[in-house]
Amino acid sequence: MFNFWGSKEQQLGESRPSSSSEPSPQQPWYSPSLVTSPSSSRPQSSGGQIPSHVSPGEAAGIIALLKDKSVDELGKLLTDKNAYQQFLNSLEQVSIQNNIREELRKETLHLARENLEKEPQIVELRNQCRIIRTSELATAQEKLNELENQRDEILRFYSPGSLLHRLQDAMKKGDEESEELQQKYMEKEIDTAAFVQKYKKLRSLYHRRALIHLAAKTSSMG
Known part of the structure; x- marks a missing residue:
């Protein structure tokens, strides 16, 4: 959520005269704690302030998009979660992040498929290693022990x-x-x-x- 929500909500309230006969406005879908209060420059959460990662330039661009919207459109963004989500996804920054996430997801799936395709080769290599350990390695170890015994015998003979x-x-x-x-x-x-x-x-x-x-x-x- 960005800092402009508080000011727009106030503008929305000021544009409507209070009247005892006017029906109460629709309740917003978001938690009131997420909307910026007049005395705070950042949104609030139950655990404290939520740091904003939006640069001043990006925030200015988003505000420029909201300035062209009517009061009813702004009110719908505050009360309609789907409308808000649609507007959020239309932002360039969000679109870039979604594209990056999608590319990472595709790359992860690609790597996972490659690993699964290599599984038979891995199993075959494991079997070969097991054969080497149980046969060829045992023969080589026996030959090594024989050579070591010959070496020890020669060293003893010429000591x-x-x-x-x-x-x-x-x-x-x-x-x-x-x-x-x-x-x-x-x-x-x-x-x-x-x-x-x-x-x-x-x-x-x-x-x-x-x-x-x-x-x-x-x-x-x-």
Whole structure:
């Protein structure tokens, strides 16, 4: 509702002389609290003032339209809700807002239809994702676990502790082979030249391993 209603209603009342024989005017369809009082510049509601979003220029244009109307036409706008609604819809500002609302409604319906049309594709994609999770993903996870176990085994095999342990085993085995070779030489199962050649090779390998073991152990302790 705009601010001009109060002034027009007063004009309507002033244009009619009061008479005891004149029938009472038709009751307005709107609530009296929505009409601007003389002491207020804005319409009133039960919860307080209703802020107006009409610019001065727009209000002036609406007042210009009302100035051309007769007293009876103005009275009908105050008492006939349908007449008021028809006049309101004829305003350019209201027409623009109605067109915008209609365009938004059409666009919303268009988007809703598109979403409904895409529903079978969405269901199909969900089914494919479910298949991937239950089959392909499970196979890939099993392969990944296998590779991780191989990696852990290789890391354990080449860890410093594992290398030192295998080096100690190799040194122990070299000592045992040297003793067996000595035993064969003592029992005359091998001649001196063959004994010296094999024994020298075994002891050289043993000492190289011992040096590596000592260096590795010293490095790990440091």
